[in-house]
Amino acid sequence: MSTKAPKTAISPTRAENYNEWYQKIVRASDIAELSGVRGCQILKAWGYGTWEQMQHDLDRRFKDTGHENYYFPMYIPISYFQREADHVEGFAKEMAVVTHHRLTKNADGKLVPDGELEEPLIIRPTSETIIGESMSKWIQSYRDLPLLLNQWANVSRWEMRPRILLRTAEFLWQEGHTAHETKDDAMRETTQMLEVYRAFCEDVLAIPVITGEKIAAERFPGAVNTYCIEAMMQDGRALQAGTSHYLGHSFAKACTIQFQSRTGSLDYVHTTSWGVSTRLLGALVMTHGDDNGMKMPPRIAPYQVVIIPILREDSPKEEIMTACEKLKADLLNETLDGQPVRVKIDSRDIQSSEKRWDWIKKGAPLIVEIGAKDIASGKVCVTRRDKLEDGKRFDERGTFVGNIGLELATIQQALFDTAAAFRASRLVRDIKDWAAFEAYFSKDEDGGFTGGQGFVRAKWCGDETSLTKLDVLGVTVRCIPFDQDGCEGVCVLTGRPATLEVIFARAY
């Protein structure tokens, strides 16, 4: 008997080569692909469709918390950008710079830059400085506060080692920017938006996250405090899925954003900023993907049910297509979370088995096949993507339709539970000293799906100079989780007394 592993849709598998598996699944799921333009990506229909669902859900949460959308220029004059010193240090190294506003043909007929700008412009890597410029004009008095803005936009950071969906020269995101009268107000906003992100990631993306604060070395350039949500990928690495920053007076002073207070004094506002990006698509893939492709959580899937007509040469084509349309119409009357179920009929002119594998790779939560036999028997042939090993099942048509909302909610929960169980299996709490720590992260230096590393939650003395020990392991402090145990212990790096608990991990 052959011991050959079963054939999978994605090759190599996660166990064989995790990094290559990631490149392959992103492409096979039709989420994204690299562009011919260096470091840039193309979001394809299934990936952009998922981003649209994210936008729709997040935008509602932002509006429910009182924010309004604006759109600011993507061009930032160097003089604006230069105003905040830390900000410059953090971003100036990797930005696109526009220096000319025209192309002309040179003597050889080649197009070359022409019309040099008096002041070069950078393409926004983030918009604190340009939005600060407007805030300084719009805010006069405490009556103008809080000012609660959000922007959906593309941003650009010139990444030296691009990685699809995670680090690209251009990506899409939202950036919230707010200004407040008091530090308390601004801190409430900062933590409120982190909680919005946590709820969104866990409830909608089915990605469990740890909420906490970044240590000083990992703060956003210009921030007083940076808070984050950290997720664990299937190779045990951490992925920062969203951040929320209390910026104190950094940008208020850099951009002169002042207001007349209730007592008549001229004060600086307290600002915040917070963002998530299309990197969440990468987090989705590395949380829910398997060796056959993606498993899209129902709440974020562009289509929750895909119907495939089974057409052979002798099939009653019209009858089958009518049955598909009728099933679609019935499903559209059903809901998940009060929203109509999202259904697509795949009527492409290709083999139905090829279609089925396409949707398995894309991760449509439920795939329904309908042929002449099914119509006769009043049944539908159903594949549940997250239970692919169970194969196809045959439901009474009415039962399938009536249960659809419940089944989608069940799939959503199952994906979250699987991810949470995986994380629990890789979240280590019993490493107490450097020898054990070093041994743990040395098991497999490349990490990888079978490497067995994950997050180490341990005591740390808080002395940032101790972190240089981590460099050789490629490990960083991901965050100081909010849920501290408060107990006395021993720093895993220095052996000194410590009460603080932090999360150590390799990260994307």
Place this chain on the structure above:
Amino acid sequence: MSTKAPKTAISPTRAENYNEWYQKIVRASDIAELSGVRGCQILKAWGYGTWEQMQHDLDRRFKDTGHENYYFPMYIPISYFQREADHVEGFAKEMAVVTHHRLTKNADGKLVPDGELEEPLIIRPTSETIIGESMSKWIQSYRDLPLLLNQWANVSRWEMRPRILLRTAEFLWQEGHTAHETKDDAMRETTQMLEVYRAFCEDVLAIPVITGEKIAAERFPGAVNTYCIEAMMQDGRALQAGTSHYLGHSFAKACTIQFQSRTGSLDYVHTTSWGVSTRLLGALVMTHGDDNGMKMPPRIAPYQVVIIPILREDSPKEEIMTACEKLKADLLNETLDGQPVRVKIDSRDIQSSEKRWDWIKKGAPLIVEIGAKDIASGKVCVTRRDKLEDGKRFDERGTFVGNIGLELATIQQALFDTAAAFRASRLVRDIKDWAAFEAYFSKDEDGGFTGGQGFVRAKWCGDETSLTKLDVLGVTVRCIPFDQDGCEGVCVLTGRPATLEVIFARAY
């Protein structure tokens, strides 16, 4: 008795100085303002909110016609861009060019561009060339056709004479790009999308448009045929509100987009592209604005009803706020076109009269004020923005709520009818020779609200060399309308025999 004109919210009025009125109303309505970055604008909450409504409506129309959204890089290598010769001629003169990917401090501590790119990148002025690059990879066979893509994105054209909302260095738009087996298929797509734009402009934006084809001189660079919708602004000038292009084989050949046909031959695809942009916000303002501000058509207004609590020092504040919340809740249960009515309570800490004027300037279709007296009498005080001259009216609360869908539809129609009547009054059909033509367009060289010019619909011989006569008048051929009368006549420019009818106008 004084003959002083009544005070208006926007000063100067349209009659006093149309161009300045436009700048003022865009700002006073909180739609947009110019940024400190040369030629760039900021879309503010009311303007961006209107754009969101446009996106939502158009996106549904695009999806209903089978298109899917993608996202392509904004950076285009010069070598891609250079592939289509006409395209280069049309766009190379006004583009942002990225030449460096880093800033460094020079000896004086000044940030300067560093890290020169091997090949400069342009910021997309439009995406035919970069999307064509992908199409050439994705399309192999006739089974891959049609390929129906759309993209929501920012684009950049370095305008020498920027004008807010109409010509800015960066703006937001959608660009559809499709590839087809046959010319017929591509032409059907081109005209279908023009019809989508026409229906959207007339039914949703309440802007009457003329549909037609551009003459050769006015085509999109690289297009075989360009179709357009042209609207008349209140100064009688034309504004191109949307275009749809049949691109033939221009980009298929430039980007080598080929497919194996049903007969086995290797053929070039036929491509199309089509777009509308945030310039439509400018069209809205110049169609529906008056001397007191904007009048937003209900179908596109971010809020259709704004509720203002009337709070004086001795008012029962809690009771009034509860009444406002209750009215909002009741209105949310009502619909326009099957969608819940969009309602906002303005609870800002400023005078209620100031709030009322804010919403008049913004153009909220209905403004409702609620004070203690209204609650006692069971009435609501209503201002219908498009009938401002009628002042406030007092409705039974129940009647107002029950009629809201109908009243919003009535306002929508009234705005369209007013715009259509204005256009009819300025669409001249009886100019038959050059003398009359010249006299008509010389009446007031600057155009302007009271200038009296508009569109001249007249016969033209089709000889493009005859158009040089128009230069001195600043007039162009806007389009060849689809609804030709087919009659023989005399060319208004040359006196030669002509059957073609065209629209002449000054344009934005």
